[in-house]
Amino acid sequence: MEERQYQLPGWTAIIAAALTLPMLVLGIILEIAARKNPGLAEAILLPYIVVALLQTLCGLYALGRLKSLLNERHGFHDVDGLIVALIICGGVLTLASLAVRIAAVTLDLSRAAALASTVLLIIIGLPLAVMAFVFAVKLLRLRSDLSGLLKPYVYITIASAVCIATLILAPIGLLLDAAGNVLLGMIFLRREEPSVPEFV
Numbered sequence: 001m002e003e004r005q006y007q008l009p010g011w012t013a014i015i016a017a018a019l020t021l022p023m024l025v026l027g028i029i030l031e032i033a034a035r036k037n038p039g040l041a042e043a044i045l046l047p048y049i050v051v052a053l054l055q056t057l058c059g060l061y062a063l064g065r066l067k068s069l070l071n072e073r074h075g076f077h078d079v080d081g082l083i084v085a086l087i088i089c090g091g092v093l094t095l096a097s098l099a100v101r102i103a104a105v106t107l108d109l110s111r112a113a114a115l116a117s118t119v120l121l122i123i124i125g126l127p128l129a130v131m132a133f134v135f136a137v138k139l140l141r142l143r144s145d146l147s148g149l150l151k152p153y154v155y156i157t158i159a160s161a162v163c164i165a166t167l168i169l170a171p172i173g174l175l176l177d178a179a180g181n182v183l184l185g186m187i188f189l190r191r192e193e194p195s196v197p198e199f200v
Helices: 005-034 038-074 082-106 112-140 150-165 170-189
Strands: none
Touching: 005 038, 005 082, 005 170, 038 082, 038 170, 082 112, 112 150, 112 170, 150 170
């Protein structure tokens, strides 16, 4: 029964990873179309919103369940607050970014939207990247190696955070985040012997 409860977050993490590339491609097309072909932009807007929301919801749900897995299976609480903060900031960034995209298409504010996107990345995206970096580093304190997946997951999360923090490499950071979600899904789906809880 304990194993089954982590099957859903395992698959949602993998779904989040699978939706990342379509989300990026639709986002790029939408941004170009908003400037040059408003009709195409309007046609793409709804599919983009659906994919972006689904990708975010799946990813954030899996991250929230990681907190439960670390608490229940390993007695590990060092990253509890960071996970909650990552979920909140990730949700806020997605909703704000979608609002900017919608305004760009429906109100023909493509230049203002580009500026707003940059501001959002600086105000929310940079702190989010820093928190993800700290989260990954703290996760190394876990005594279990999560069936050999702890260090790969941590290193990919760090690389993703660094890329997103540069702003220019943010798309690469999102692709690395997708790889991290695949590993997260495998962490949930692999059978693992419970470790001894860490008591302070």
